[in-house]
Amino acid sequence: MRQAKAVSAASSRDATRVPRKRKGADVDGGKKAKRGKAAKDPNKPKRPPSAFFVFLEEFRKEFQQQNPDNKKVAVVSKACGDKWKSMSESEKAPYVEKAAKRKEEYQKQIAAYNQKQSEGNSGETSDKSKSEVDYEDEQEEDEE
Secondary structure: OHHHHHHHHHHHHHHHOOOOOOOOOOOOOOOOOOOOOOOOOOOOOOOOOOHHHHHHHHHHHHHHHHOOOOOOHHHHHHHHHHHHHHOOHHHHHHHHHHHHHHHHHHHHHHHHHHHHHHHHHHHOOOOOOHHHHHHHHHHHHHHO
């Protein structure tokens, strides 16, 4: 019996409470719309690796030759990081140069990509692809 009274007393307390807005609630009381990630363009060039990642490419090959039984990524990465920290600036210089060259190539590729994108967006007036438009034109000529 006591349990029933406790439940009914708790429900009567809830009825007398004044509802408050939660901090994240909108003004209209609805939930915020979820924003998804913007779709990535598969044709967009990838960013170039930094000098450390250029070094990591070569170091990974050497490390795997010296330790063929070690398959853990964490161990390879930790060893590479330790070696990179212990290297002097003169030892890092070739990797910095390679990274700079890759960055220059990337700058050229991204400039061409951006130009292509701006030309492509301004030239498009229809939702249909060119092949669909050509196909419809051929059908109209066949009907005449």
